[in-house]
Amino acid sequence: MLSLFPDISIVELAIIVALAAFSAVTGGVAGYGTGALMPLILVPVVGAAPVVPIIAISAMFTNTARVMAFRHLLDLRRALIALVCALPTCVLGAWLYTLLTGRGAALVIGSTLIATVPLRRVLKRHGHQLGEKGFAFAAAGWGILVGGTTGAGVILLSLLMATGLEGAAVIATDATVSIAMGIVKISVFGTAGVLTAKVIVIALLIGVVAFPCTFLAKLIVERLPVHVHTAILDAVVFIGGAVMIFGALR
Numbered sequence: 001m002l003s004l005f006p007d008i009s010i011v012e013l014a015i016i017v018a019l020a021a022f023s024a025v026t027g028g029v030a031g032y033g034t035g036a037l038m039p040l041i042l043v044p045v046v047g048a049a050p051v052v053p054i055i056a057i058s059a060m061f062t063n064t065a066r067v068m069a070f071r072h073l074l075d076l077r078r079a080l081i082a083l084v085c086a087l088p089t090c091v092l093g094a095w096l097y098t099l100l101t102g103r104g105a106a107l108v109i110g111s112t113l114i115a116t117v118p119l120r121r122v123l124k125r126h127g128h129q130l131g132e133k134g135f136a137f138a139a140a141g142w143g144i145l146v147g148g149t150t151g152a153g154v155i156l157l158s159l160l161m162a163t164g165l166e167g168a169a170v171i172a173t174d175a176t177v178s179i180a181m182g183i184v185k186i187s188v189f190g191t192a193g194v195l196t197a198k199v200i201v202i203a204l205l206i207g208v209v210a211f212p213c214t215f216l217a218k219l220i221v222e223r224l225p226v227h228v229h230t231a232i233l234d235a236v237v238f239i240g241g242a243v244m245i246f247g248a249l250r
Contacts, residue, residue: 012045016202017209024062024210028069028171028217034062034210035153043244046202048106052097052149053194054203056185059178061207065214066175073169074176078135078160082177085136086143090181093147094188100148103248110244112149117238119155130162146181147188153178 016038023037035055042051067074100108130138142155156177160170189195 008045012041013205015041016045016206020058020206020209021213024065024213025217025220027062027210028066028214034059034206038206039244042202043106043247046198048103048244048248049100050194050196050199050202052094053186053189053199054206056182056189057195057200057203058206058210060182060186061211062214063175063178063182065211066171067179069215069218070168070172070175072172073167074172075160075165075169078163078165079173079176081132081136082139082142082156082159082173083180085139086146086177087180087184089140089143090147090184091188093144093149094185095147095192096144097148098189098192098194106244106248108149110241110248112145112241114238114241114245119158130159132163135159135163143181146178147185 019037019041020034023034026037027034038055038058039048039051042054046054097108138159139156142159145155146153153174156174157170160173165173186195
């Protein structure tokens, strides 16, 4: 692999593997993590532009594992509503992403990461349930974000919880929708010619490492205090997004 990518060191690959394992475990517990944490190491190593395609491919592994682990709790009706409304806008978001420069991609990713933290908390604080029409409208808007950014998965989690879903049912439903979104994004990126060998190999490396770690998360999901994990992850996501924006503006 190093012969293919001489600009990536063994230490950098080791950090990518370690963070992939960690984010897969945290994502399996809270429903998100990979798309929020992986950019923190991927952007400095490979640049901002390839990050969304890399996460889109690697997320196919983690989301498949989540569906397998929690499939008995899947809410098929809400999953179908989200898919019907978000798939068209997801295509638009992915296409818009291919037009961004490296600096533009960094700004979009960083801004999205920061915005997900207060948005999730606001939705949770209000505690009201979205009806099917409201959920469908929100899902369409989420489709644009998930198509062109990484870390936006937390928004769908918040929307699903706002409809009344709880616990592992949220994780299973989110993962099912995300698999379909991933297929759409990968297709758009492939058509646009941004799926280079480097992107594919790094994405597969992350996915292969993360897949078994998701099942490890299932074993510890009832032992880890979710509120503590969520607070730590929110802090990391917010700081990481701010660092990415600062670097792009410089």
